[in-house]
Amino acid sequence: MFRNFKAVEKTAYGRGSFNKLSEILAPHRNSGEGYLIFFVDEYFEGKEDFTARIPLESSDKLEYISVAEEPTTELIDTLRDKYLNNHGLPAGVVGIGGGSVLDVTKAISLMFTSEGSSSLYQGLNLIKKPGIYACGVPTISGTGAEVSMTAVLTGPEKKLGLKCDWTVLNQIVLDPDLIATVPDNQWFYTGMDNYIHCVESMTGRFKNTFSEAFAFKSLELSKEVFLDLDRKDPKSDEKLMVASYMGGLSLTYSEVGVCHALSYGLSKVLHIHHGLANCIAFKELEDVYGDYVGEFKAMVARHNIELPKNLAAGWSEETVEAMVEVAIKLEHMWNHAFGENWQEVLDRDRIKNWYKRM
Amino acid sequence: MFRNFKAVEKTAYGRGSFNKLSEILAPHRNSGEGYLIFFVDEYFEGKEDFTARIPLESSDKLEYISVAEEPTTELIDTLRDKYLNNHGLPAGVVGIGGGSVLDVTKAISLMFTSEGSSSLYQGLNLIKKPGIYACGVPTISGTGAEVSMTAVLTGPEKKLGLKCDWTVLNQIVLDPDLIATVPDNQWFYTGMDNYIHCVESMTGRFKNTFSEAFAFKSLELSKEVFLDLDRKDPKSDEKLMVASYMGGLSLTYSEVGVCHALSYGLSKVLHIHHGLANCIAFKELEDVYGDYVGEFKAMVARHNIELPKNLAAGWSEETVEAMVEVAIKLEHMWNHAFGENWQEVLDRDRIKNWYKRM
Numbered sequence: 001m002f003r004n005f006k007a008v009e010k011t012a013y014g015r016g017s018f019n020k021l022s023e024i025l026a027p028h029r030n031s032g033e034g035y036l037i038f039f040v041d042e043y044f045e046g047k048e049d050f051t052a053r054i055p056l057e058s059s060d061k062l063e064y065i066s067v068a069e070e071p072t073t074e075l076i077d078t079l080r081d082k083y084l085n086n087h088g089l090p091a092g093v094v095g096i097g098g099g100s101v102l103d104v105t106k107a108i109s110l111m112f113t114s115e116g117s118s119s120l121y122q123g124l125n126l127i128k129k130p131g132i133y134a135c136g137v138p139t140i141s142g143t144g145a146e147v148s149m150t151a152v153l154t155g156p157e158k159k160l161g162l163k164c165d166w167t168v169l170n171q172i173v174l175d176p177d178l179i180a181t182v183p184d185n186q187w188f189y190t191g192m193d194n195y196i197h198c199v200e201s202m203t204g205r206f207k208n209t210f211s212e213a214f215a216f217k218s219l220e221l222s223k224e225v226f227l228d229l230d231r232k233d234p235k236s237d238e239k240l241m242v243a244s245y246m247g248g249l250s251l252t253y254s255e256v257g258v259c260h261a262l263s264y265g266l267s268k269v270l271h272i273h274h275g276l277a278n279c280i281a282f283k284e285l286e287d288v289y290g291d292y293v294g295e296f297k298a299m300v301a302r303h304n305i306e307l308p309k310n311l312a313a314g315w316s317e318e319t320v321e322a323m324v325e326v327a328i329k330l331e332h333m334w335n336h337a338f339g340e341n342w343q344e345v346l347d348r349d350r351i352k353n354w355y356k357r358m
Numbered sequence: 359m360f361r362n363f364k365a366v367e368k369t370a371y372g373r374g375s376f377n378k379l380s381e382i383l384a385p386h387r388n389s390g391e392g393y394l395i396f397f398v399d400e401y402f403e404g405k406e407d408f409t410a411r412i413p414l415e416s417s418d419k420l421e422y423i424s425v426a427e428e429p430t431t432e433l434i435d436t437l438r439d440k441y442l443n444n445h446g447l448p449a450g451v452v453g454i455g456g457g458s459v460l461d462v463t464k465a466i467s468l469m470f471t472s473e474g475s476s477s478l479y480q481g482l483n484l485i486k487k488p489g490i491y492a493c494g495v496p497t498i499s500g501t502g503a504e505v506s507m508t509a510v511l512t513g514p515e516k517k518l519g520l521k522c523d524w525t526v527l528n529q530i531v532l533d534p535d536l537i538a539t540v541p542d543n544q545w546f547y548t549g550m551d552n553y554i555h556c557v558e559s560m561t562g563r564f565k566n567t568f569s570e571a572f573a574f575k576s577l578e579l580s581k582e583v584f585l586d587l588d589r590k591d592p593k594s595d596e597k598l599m600v601a602s603y604m605g606g607l608s609l610t611y612s613e614v615g616v617c618h619a620l621s622y623g624l625s626k627v628l629h630i631h632h633g634l635a636n637c638i639a640f641k642e643l644e645d646v647y648g649d650y651v652g653e654f655k656a657m658v659a660r661h662n663i664e665l666p667k668n669l670a671a672g673w674s675e676e677t678v679e680a681m682v683e684v685a686i687k688l689e690h691m692w693n694h695a696f697g698e699n700w701q702e703v704l705d706r707d708r709i710k711n712w713y714k715r716m
Contacts, residue, residue: 001372002370002372002375004369005369005370006367006368007365007367008365009364009365010362010363010523011362012362209593210603217571238566238567246571
């Protein structure tokens with residue numbers, strides 16, 4: 001598989017780097033109408049000790065983003081039109097939050113320079129112009145959104161990313177202090193999103209030595225974080241942040257697999273949050289991911305995570321069929337997991353069987 | 359230590375990616391006078407099976423670069439003036455070779471847009487404008503030049519890099535096939551340059567969790583390459599190329615140390631090639647690098663490398679003093695290796711003693 005991947009242009013990593021955000025953004029305030037929009041996870045609304053640290057200048061705007069549902073094309077279009085009509089083209093956008101907030105930031109950066117609805121651009125390389133300057137500050141680790149070339153949006157017809165080189169952020173600020181206060185469950189599910197990325201990345205067909213090196217190291221860091229270290233150990237947040245970064249880079253030359261395909265079905269049909277959906281699916285995949293599933297269960301046990309059980313008992317046949325329908329269409333994931341002839345080892349029944357175990 | 363590091367914009371890794379060079383360069387041929395200059399290690403001169411694969415178009419230029427001596431400011435200035443006067447501003451430059459060729463490519467890219475001699479810009483952030491498009495294709499692994507923000511040049515007064523964000527290459531093409539034919543000694547010395555980068559990076563004061571993760575993984579890959587794998591195993595070249603990439607990234611948040619400081623003295627005074635000079639110094643540094651030195655010696659033994667012995671017997675007191683003089687001035691390396699109060703554990707005598715063991 002040949003890929004020529006676009007990297008995030010500038011990366012600031014380290015405790016306290018959030019305090020440098022003002023300095024980092026300063027050279028990027030001069031284009032368009034000279035203002036920045038900060039998209040901030042609504043989790044921080046009212047948390048003055050945090051919001052006071054956001055380097056807002058007088059003409060800047062702050063927009064809280066709800067992450068109850070994953071970002072939609074409608075949200076992106078509405079926000080873009082609102083700012084363009086009322087304030088003109090911003091100099092840049094800054095996302096402070098988890099994967100959804102970073103995806104909003106990446107998508108809207110592109111849509112400030114591309115006309116029409118963002119739903120027109122869901123897919124690979126449909127965007128034809130660079131967006132405006134975009135900076136991402138993750139406040140939770142594990143999604144890989146900080147380094148990925150996609151901004152996943154749910155549109156009227158499909159859930160699919162705006163995927164191109166220009167989707168990649170111009171700047172990321174990785175400050176381990178910012179993930180210290182994430183609630184335990186969310187911290188765990190999102191950390192497992194990365195753990196699962198790595199397992200899927202290194203067990204499939206598309207991997208190469210580059211992706212393997214990043215996946216193995218990320219997995220090793222994840223194991224330290226979730227099996228050895230105390231969460232209060234400062235090294236824990238530092239390592240988790242590097243693990244997410246490396247896990248994301250691993251996917252640059254590989255692909256997710258069975259767990260993510262099943263997880264997409266759970267999210268699309270039952271609106272289960274991505275991180276949790278992955279965990280629900282992964283624990284049933286011993287026939288595909290072997291000992292990694294046992295290791296995962298040890299992490300679940302160590303952190304007293306109560307994963308939902310016997311969900312399938314409450315699902316109608318139609319619900320299961322609808323999830324199978326979503327999952328089976330993700331051909332690139334099956335191709336990666338089982339090879340070109342994946343249809344020889346996978347049919348609707350096998351997928352249905354996985355769902356029925358959940 | 360806060361750093362906001364600039365990454366190589368695009369990275370193509372994988373066997374056969376050199377065959378995609380034409381496609382990779384195509385979008386970058388339209389600026390300036392629309393031609394590219396290929397700087398190629400003189401090692402390839404006359405090797406038609408290789409040179410025929412360089413995607414030269416009719417107006418492009420090919421310049422073989424001698425690597426007998428490290429690149430000088432004079433070389434850069436002369437080349438820049440020659441091309442500007444005869445052909446106008448190129449659209450971009452492409453370096454195909456080892457660390458020296460990549461440094462020539464990085465430096466001349468900057469000097470095509472900055473006036474006067476390159477010796478005026480030796481130092482940090484003295485360059486005030488971006489250079490022209492620069493692509494690097496390493497044909498040997500271990501220098502880290504493919505990802506670093508410096509282009510080391512020997513000038514009339516000092517050996518120092520043009521160091522700024524714009525020094526970083528726009529594109530790298532990492533094709534493990536290209537390093538398969540490197541002569542054994544050079545392959546070993548340059549691989550050890552990276553091994554030593556990693557040891558120095560992770561044992562000093564400036565490191566953080568990011569640099570440690572990259573250094574540990576790079577070191578692990580290096581050990582596989584030099585202690586376990588047969589050089590003919592295809593995985594060997596693939597892993598060495600990733601090790602060099604990761605080792606280079608490790609230094610982004612750390613620094614080299616004692617070995618490189620001593621090595622600079624050997625190179626400056628005795629013109630010993632950087633990779634070999636590192637090896638000569640490292641084997642005497644058990645008091646600083648402990649078990650890593652034993653591991654290094656095991657690699658030397660496994661590959662039947664004959665490192666020069668009893669060199670010091672042939673050195674005059676003046677020669678040793680001259681090397682001490684070069685080494686002791688590299689304060690950032692001593693600071694990294696021993697901390698701010700390095701002068702409490704290091705004096706000219708200790709440095710002299712290391713040289714006398716060589």
